[in-house]
Amino acid sequence: MEPPVENLTRLSVMGEIQIKIDRQTCMGSGNCQFWAPSVFDLDDDGVAVVVEVEGDPEEKVVLAARGCPTQSITVFRDGEQIGP
Numbered sequence: 266m267e268p269p270v271e272n273l274t275r276l277s278v279m280g281e282i283q284i285k286i287d288r289q290t291c292m293g294s295g296n297c298q299f300w301a302p303s304v305f306d307l308d309d310d311g312v313a314v315v316v317e318v319e320g321d322p323e324e325k326v327v328l329a330a331r332g333c334p335t336q337s338i339t340v341f342r343d344g345e346q347i348g349p
């Protein structure tokens with residue numbers, strides 16, 4: 266069974282970036298895929314997952330978090346929330 270929150274961390278030149286997806290609240294709209302198509306995908310259950318943490322620039326990941334209709338994506342840099 267999938268964990269309720271997908272929690273992935275990456276290192277970038279700007280610092281440590283952490284992307285969290287709340288799998289309980291994700292409604293599978295695909296907006297995150299639109300904004301950051303190389304980072305986000307939908308799994309077989311139609312729930313968002315991170316496929317490539319380095320796939321798109323940090324700004325796009327933040328835009329994806331802002332564009333999520335259910336606020337299921339949270340982005341942190343060095344422990345500080347930068348999105349949504």
Ligand code: SF4
Nearest residue numbers: 291292294295297333
């Ligand atoms: S934008 Fe939000 S609700 Fe839509 S698929 Fe991505 S995480 Fe899920």
